Amino acid sequence: MWNYEKRLQFPVKITKTCPKTAQLIISQYGGPDGELSASMRYLAQRYTMPIKEVGGLLTDIGTEELAHMEIICAMVYQLTKDLTPEQIKESGFDAYYIDHTTALWPQAAGSLPFSAIELQSKGDAITDLTENLAAEQKARTVYENLLRVIKDPDVREPLKFLRAREVVHFQRFGEALEKTKEHLDAKNFYYFNPEFDKQMLKNKPFL
Amino acid sequence: MENENLAIATVPVQPWGPLFTEDEALCTGTIFRDLEMSFFATEDLPSTKHAPATPASQEQAEREHLLGQIFLTSFYLDDLTLFLDTHPQDGDALKCFQEKNTQRKALKQQFAEKFYPLTRDCVCCLDKDTEFGWTKGPMPWEGACV
Numbered sequence A: 001m002w003n004y005e006k007r008l009q010f011p012v013k014i015t016k017t018c019p020k021t022a023q024l025i026i027s028q029y030g031g032p033d034g035e036l037s038a039s040m041r042y043l044a045q046r047y048t049m050p051i052k053e054v055g056g057l058l059t060d061i062g063t064e065e066l067a068h069m070e071i072i073c074a075m076v077y078q079l080t081k082d083l084t085p086e087q088i089k090e091s092g093f094d095a096y097y098i099d100h101t102t103a104l105w106p107q108a109a110g111s112l113p114f115s116a117i118e119l120q121s122k123g124d125a126i127t128d129l130t131e132n133l134a135a136e137q138k139a140r141t142v143y144e145n146l147l148r149v150i151k152d153p154d155v156r157e158p159l160k161f162l163r164a165r166e167v168v169h170f171q172r173f174g175e176a177l178e179k180t181k182e183h184l185d186a187k188n189f190y191y192f193n194p195e196f197d198k199q200m201l202k203n204k205p206f207l
Numbered sequence B: 001m002e003n004e005n006l007a008i009a010t011v012p013v014q015p016w017g018p019l020f021t022e023d024e025a026l027c028t029g030t031i032f033r034d035l036e037m038s039f040f041a042t043e044d045l046p047s048t049k050h051a052p053a054t055p056a057s058q059e060q061a062e063r064e065h066l067l068g069q070i071f072l073t074s075f076y077l078d079d080l081t082l083f084l085d086t087h088p089q090d091g092d093a094l095k096c097f098q099e100k101n102t103q104r105k106a107l108k109q110q111f112a113e114k115f116y117p118l119t120r121d122c123v124c125c126l127d128k129d130t131e132f133g134w135t136k137g138p139m140p141w142e143g144a145c146v
Helices: A017-024 A033-047 A052-079 A087-089 A096-098 A124-149 A154-179 B020-030 B058-086 B091-114
Strands: none
Touching: A017 A052, A017 A087, A017 A124, A017 A154, A033 A052, A052 A087, A052 A154, A052 B058, A087 A096, A087 B058, A124 A154, A154 B058, B020 B058, B058 B091
16 A cells, blocks of 8 residues: 655656756656656555565665655656747647646656556566566656756756666666575576575475 | 676666765755766756746745755655665665655654645644644645645
């Protein structure tokens, strides 16, 4: 169960609207490496994770990703507030506006809709944790691509924060992978699937 | 040795180390100095915060100040929680967590009493409340309050 806290994890206070920037940032809402895909990935993977602490970490990072999604949405919302039809047309935001006005809808910068195809929950602890390490790196790259082209400090500060979180999450998933390895055969980590062939795990940490 | 295994990713486990202050941590995006890995294209940034707009009232100034404290302490706990998830027996982290957790509880209670509840468990915590407190205060995405 989740409890809502009526604040963002990092403050967003954008004074200048810019629909062009909104259209780029929206990728971190509904794009392939966005926060929605991150939260769904981790929150889906946790149920079958054989090591209890790793399930706990997936819950906590998945929850933080929901808060990141809210930060991104707040940025898109503030960047597109009170736009005139002229501003919408000039900025190239018009195609999005036709379908969604200025409401939030999860899509990539290139307008592809959010899809669960962008994430994986494979049912193998090593595979899933390796996917998560890659996911954090991909999200970091997107934030860096955004930071190269966006100049408004009100927008850059939250993006910088979110980029830094990807690095921290990478470290934690790496530690979760090390923890998982401790329960496997060090000579051959692929001898069995720790998530399916649980009877073969060392120390039965899931019991 | 674990680190010598072929055909699998290896990430060294982070030891407890020097921390940022609350202020620095939120700006940097981590409490751990060892995990600060900046990106060259952000180095030209003015040292972090945008110049705060002048608050419309004394009340708003007070509210933003207190909420700012809650942001800082809460983020410290967010990052500590992830560290503790993979280091559940780290004494330094546990001590720091307890201290910040107590601090956050008090700040949240104080904010609810003075302004509005941030979480449902702070709603209607006062006898003088006559309306549902959960609807009070700006929506977080409005940017109106910190």
